[in-house]
Amino acid sequence: MNVEITGLTRRFGRTMAVAGVDLRAGPGVIGLLGPNGAGKTSLLRMMATAIRPTSGTLRLLGRHPGAHGPRREIRRRLGYLPQNLGYYPGFTVAEFVEYFALLKEVPAAQIPAAVAAAIERVELGGKARTKLRALSGGMLRRVGVAQAIVNQPQLLLLDEPTAGLDPEQRVAFRALLRELGQRATVVVSTHLVEDVGAACTRVALMDRGKIVFHGTPEDLTARGEGHGTGDAPLERGYSAVLAGARS
Amino acid sequence: MTAVRVPAAPRPMPAMRWHLRAAARLLRLELRRNAMPWMLPVAVCLFWITAYRKAMAMPPLWSLRAASMQSGALLAFVCPVAGVAAWMGSREARRHITDLVTITARPRWARQLTTWAAATCWAMLGYLGCVAALYGVTARQAAWGGPPWWPVAVVAASLLALSALGFAAGALVPSRFTAPVAAIAAFFALALSTQLIQGSQSYWQVSPIVAAPWDIGPDTGRGVFYPYLPDLPIAQVMFLTGLTMAVLGATALPKGPGVGWLRRPAAAVTAAGLLAAGTAVALAGTGKLDAHGMIAIPAVHDAASDRPLRYTPVCSHAAIPVCLNPAYASYLPAAATALAPVLNEMAGLPGAPVRVSQTATTYRQGTGNSVSVGLAGPPISGTPPVFHLLLPDQLPGPPMTTGGLATALRSSAGPAIVASVIGDGPSASPAQQAVAAALSMSAGLPQPSLPGPVIRRRSTTVPLPASVRSAAGRFAALPSPARHAWLVRHLAALRAGQITLAQLP
Amino acid sequence: MTAGTAREVPGAAAADRRAWPAWPPRAGTRLLRLHAISRRVPAAIAAIAACAIGLRIALIGHWDSYGALQLPLVFEAGSAAAVTITTASPLGEPERVTGRRLPFLRLATTLTLTAAAAGALTAAGTGAHLAGGTLDVLRNVAGMTGIGLLCAAVLGGGLAWVGPTGYLVVGAYGLYTQWHGPALTTPWIWPARPPHDAGAAICATLVFTIGIVITSVRGARDPVGE
Numbered sequence: 012m013n014v015e016i017t018g019l020t021r022r023f024g025r026t027m028a029v030a031g032v033d034l035r036a037g038p039g040v041i042g043l044l045g046p047n048g049a050g051k052t053s054l055l056r057m058m059a060t061a062i063r064p065t066s067g068t069l070r071l072l073g074r075h076p077g078a079h080g081p082r083r084e085i086r087r088r089l090g091y092l093p094q095n096l097g098y099y100p101g102f103t104v105a106e107f108v109e110y111f112a113l114l115k116e117v118p119a120a121q122i123p124a125a126v127a128a129a130i131e132r133v134e135l136g137g138k139a140r141t142k143l144r145a146l147s148g149g150m151l152r153r154v155g156v157a158q159a160i161v162n163q164p165q166l167l168l169l170d171e172p173t174a175g176l177d178p179e180q181r182v183a184f185r186a187l188l189r190e191l192g193q194r195a196t197v198v199v200s201t202h203l204v205e206d207v208g209a210a211c212t213r214v215a216l217m218d219r220g221k222i223v224f225h226g227t228p229e230d231l232t233a234r235g236e237g238h239g240t241g242d243a244p245l246e247r248g249y250s251a252v253l254a255g256a257r258s
Numbered sequence: 259m260t261a262v263r264v265p266a267a268p269r270p271m272p273a274m275r276w277h278l279r280a281a282a283r284l285l286r287l288e289l290r291r292n293a294m295p296w297m298l299p300v301a302v303c304l305f306w307i308t309a310y311r312k313a314m315a316m317p318p319l320w321s322l323r324a325a326s327m328q329s330g331a332l333l334a335f336v337c338p339v340a341g342v343a344a345w346m347g348s349r350e351a352r353r354h355i356t357d358l359v360t361i362t363a364r365p366r367w368a369r370q371l372t373t374w375a376a377a378t379c380w381a382m383l384g385y386l387g388c389v390a391a392l393y394g395v396t397a398r399q400a401a402w403g404g405p406p407w408w409p410v411a412v413v414a415a416s417l418l419a420l421s422a423l424g425f426a427a428g429a430l431v432p433s434r435f436t437a438p439v440a441a442i443a444a445f446f447a448l449a450l451s452t453q454l455i456q457g458s459q460s461y462w463q464v465s466p467i468v469a470a471p472w473d474i475g476p477d478t479g480r481g482v483f484y485p486y487l488p489d490l491p492i493a494q495v496m497f498l499t500g501l502t503m504a505v506l507g508a509t510a511l512p513k514g515p516g517v518g519w520l521r522r523p524a525a526a527v528t529a530a531g532l533l534a535a536g537t538a539v540a541l542a543g544t545g546k547l548d549a550h551g552m553i554a555i556p557a558v559h560d561a562a563s564d565r566p567l568r569y570t571p572v573c574s575h576a577a578i579p580v581c582l583n584p585a586y587a588s589y590l591p592a593a594a595t596a597l598a599p600v601l602n603e604m605a606g607l608p609g610a611p612v613r614v615s616q617t618a619t620t621y622r623q624g625t626g627n628s629v630s631v632g633l634a635g636p637p638i639s640g641t642p643p644v645f646h647l648l649l650p651d652q653l654p655g656p657p658m659t660t661g662g663l664a665t666a667l668r669s670s671a672g673p674a675i676v677a678s679v680i681g682d683g684p685s686a687s688p689a690q691q692a693v694a695a696a697l698s699m700s701a702g703l704p705q706p707s708l709p710g711p712v713i714r715r716r717s718t719t720v721p722l723p724a725s726v727r728s729a730a731g732r733f734a735a736l737p738s739p740a741r742h743a744w745l746v747r748h749l750a751a752l753r754a755g756q757i758t759l760a761q762l763p
Numbered sequence: 764m765t766a767g768t769a770r771e772v773p774g775a776a777a778a779d780r781r782a783w784p785a786w787p788p789r790a791g792t793r794l795l796r797l798h799a800i801s802r803r804v805p806a807a808i809a810a811i812a813a814c815a816i817g818l819r820i821a822l823i824g825h826w827d828s829y830g831a832l833q834l835p836l837v838f839e840a841g842s843a844a845a846v847t848i849t850t851a852s853p854l855g856e857p858e859r860v861t862g863r864r865l866p867f868l869r870l871a872t873t874l875t876l877t878a879a880a881a882g883a884l885t886a887a888g889t890g891a892h893l894a895g896g897t898l899d900v901l902r903n904v905a906g907m908t909g910i911g912l913l914c915a916a917v918l919g920g921g922l923a924w925v926g927p928t929g930y931l932v933v934g935a936y937g938l939y940t941q942w943h944g945p946a947l948t949t950p951w952i953w954p955a956r957p958p959h960d961a962g963a964a965i966c967a968t969l970v971f972t973i974g975i976v977i978t979s980v981r982g983a984r985d986p987v988g989e
Contacts, residue, residue, distance in 0.1 A: 303929075304933065308932065308936045311945075336932075337928040338929070341925065352921075433806070434803065434851065435803075437924055438841065438844035438848065438927070442928055449834075
């Protein structure tokens with residue numbers, strides 16, 4: 012298991028963003044669905060070791076991130092794309108990805124190849140020397156994905172990765188997710204249920220800080236039959252689960 | 259998006275080489291994308307205004323220009339370096355990239371240290387380029403001596419400290435206002451330090467803007483006859499290095515991811531830095547003005563620095579040659595021309611100096627900020643007698659043009675030479691006063707006068723009595739050979755006070 | 764439409780003017796307030812106040828000739844930097860493509876803050892030995908703010924502080940050369956000129972005017988990156 016979470020909570024002042032989450036995940040792609048403010052980003056940030064949990068246990072890649080040594084090992088094998096990607100406008104695409112390869116302690120000799128591979132994987136090979144300030148929003152998002160995968164992570168956390176991508180690019184991205192999920196645990200937080208349906212092997216639905224559903228996309232679809240509202244089967248399953256959780 | 263196979267990993271290299279290569283790559287990235295190079299034109303312009311122009315207006319003496327360069331360069335670089343370092347320190351927060359870099363494996367301090375190092379490298383490059391230009395021009399103009407490197411080292415250490423302080427401020431308070439606050443605060447601290455210096459035993463002279471005893475100001479007499487003392491620069495470099503260590507160590511102290519094991523070494527580095535800085539301040543407080551115009555700190559003083567520098571003087575070709583330190587060779591023609599009339603009158607007279615030889619200035623610290631600067635002994639001494647000359651430029655004050663120096667020299671050294679041969683002074687006889695006045699008239703020197711009453715603590719002078727002036731006029735009207743011949747025969751008696759006014763031709 | 768029934772159709776501009784909604788006074792105040800907050804004006808005012816307090820405290824001490832004239836310059840530069848930093852816009856293009864009010868908002872913000880800076884520093888020097896007096900403060904603050912505004916137009920609001928801080932060094936050195944020549948006497952280094960010097964006042968005013976016109980019309984340049 013790459014991810015083992017038990018009773019995880021996170022409080023921000025008076026707000027309980029994550030209110031007791033249990034989750035176990037191995038290699039594969041997990042979609043994390045939920046309405047705004049459900050706690051998806053907070054959960055993702057804890058898994059990315061960006062913030063500490065208020066309580067509960069968290070094991071990533073077989074290690075506890077509470078101690079320095081294990082945390083460093085986790086971070087070497089971790090890829091993270093936040094919802095709002097900051098960047099240095101003066102960097103080129105290649106420099107930005109290389110920067111993160113260096114920070115993630117990718118062996119120096121492997122960096123050029125790893126950077127080139129990551130940029131090619133997101134189909135920005137022709138833009139490697141372009142400054143980030145000259146890129147469109149969708150391209151910036153792909154640069155964000157490139158920096159997340161440059162170290163071939165065993166745990167990849169993506170928050171709204173397809174925001175700004177055109178349909179063709181979203182199709183290609185889902186293929187990438189499926190390929191990455193064969194070896195790594197990929198957690199994708201998204202509002203787009205079609206991404207979940209196309210790329211994810213498991214789905215977790217969060218509401219008000221708790222996971223209210225955890226299963227396959229087919230299971231979620233089944234929950235929506237005859238009950239939920241929505242234009243697509245997964246949307247109906249989504250709304251049905253939420254309605255049930257809130258009643 | 260396509261699936262591309264990454265080539266198989268090569269054989270792993272030794273850990274240390276890997277770390278160094280990675281660090282070098284990271285530094286290279288930071289060097290290429292740093293804001294400091296954009297500020298270097300500003301710093302270079304400021305250097306031109308505050309340091310280069312001022313140095314070029316000074317005589318081409320190494321120690322003088324080096325001291326001027328030290329304070330001017332610091333003024334020029336303090337604001338750009340501190341401000342841009344603070345700007346770079348706040349970069350992660352301003353670009354909303356904090357989370358993204360925090361969750362990487364490389365420790366925060368390593369990441370921040372690389373950014374700081376890149377900014378500092380650029381600042382150092384700009385500074386050294388400016389120094390190279392100033393020293394290069396001085397090397398072409400200077401007649402003797404070599405560049406003192408301690409002032410260069412002091413400013414270099416200052417840039418390290420300024421960038422460390424600025425960077426730490428930016429990292430700690432990543433606001434848009436931090437950069438200008440850091441720039442202005444650094445400038446204010448430097449300026450304030452000079453206001454607090456009292457005398458030569460002040461702790462505040464550890465401030466890097468102090469290149470020499472602060473109350474004396476620019477002085478060509480320093481570092482020419484005696485070595486440029488490194489005592490104060492050593493204390494300053496020690497202080498600045500300690501400050502840099504303390505600040506950089508302190509950046510690794512706050513609790514955070516990836517620094518648990520580092521906090522103890524960081525604390526040790528911080529403590530060592532503070533200790534070094536404190537020791538340096540204490541050392542500066544023990545400094546005292548030495549006889550050669552430099553600050554000597556007993557604990558770090560090398561006795562070899564008290565020995566005079568050996569040199570072969572440059573001399574004019576005359577009956578009584580004027581000999582100067584080769585560093586002042588450019589002044590020789592003007593000095594020889596200025597003193598020629600009086601030396602021609604003195605040549606061949608019994609007791610006249612065989613040579614006018616430039617000597618080192620002697621400094622004595624008085625009470626509070628007062629310093630007396632002048633000759634160590636009598637103006638004429640030795641067998642055969644040699645007149646000890648202080649060029650007006652060797653005394654504290656604004657640098658002079660060659661013409662101004664010649665005029666000042668004629669006014670100060672001329673009468674002194676006459677007085678040393680004829681025996682003028684408070685106990686001089688009227689005949690001596692008359693002869694001295696006559697010789698001054700003949701040489702085109704200012705007329706001597708007598709000391710008058712002290713009015714409101716100021717000394718006054720009164721003109722010579724009419725009888726003395728009349729006798730002087732008669733003596734000056736004699737043809738030069740006749741005057742000279744009379745002096746050869748009667749100088750000894752004149753000095754003994756045995757000649758009266760009536761006996762003067 | 765026939766000739767008999769033809770009548771003059773109002774021009775589009777006239778129609779626009781009639782269609783323009785009346786501007787309620789509270790909305791104007793609210794706009795000013797929001798604009799000020801977006802430009803970090805409260806922080807700038809705090810910084811200016813800190814400069815004024817710092818000057819007042821510093822004036823308690825006795826300063827020699829250099830210090831007495833150079834000291835106020837430090838706080839004037841700090842205030843000017845604080846004013847010019849407020850030219851940075853966090854909103855970028857969406858704000859630039861709005862209507863005609865933005866230039867007036869920029870103008871009002873910069874003018875108000877400059878006046879506040881000059882006023883605060885003058886008040887801080889009241890009753891103390893403020894070398895140069897009110898005219899000196901006004902000229903220096905306006906001039907250095909103008910330099911900062913020009914820097915904002917070239918480098919962006921975030922780096923606008925480079926101008927005032929660099930000029931602080933030039934001004935302080937210019938004052939120093941009054942005692943240790945060669946003296947810098949150009950009116951473009953106005954801190955080194957007497958308070959009533961017309962040439963220096965003209966230069967400072969010119970720089971301020973150009974700076975404020977450029978930044979009001981065009982705004983500060985968007986961030987240039989690292």
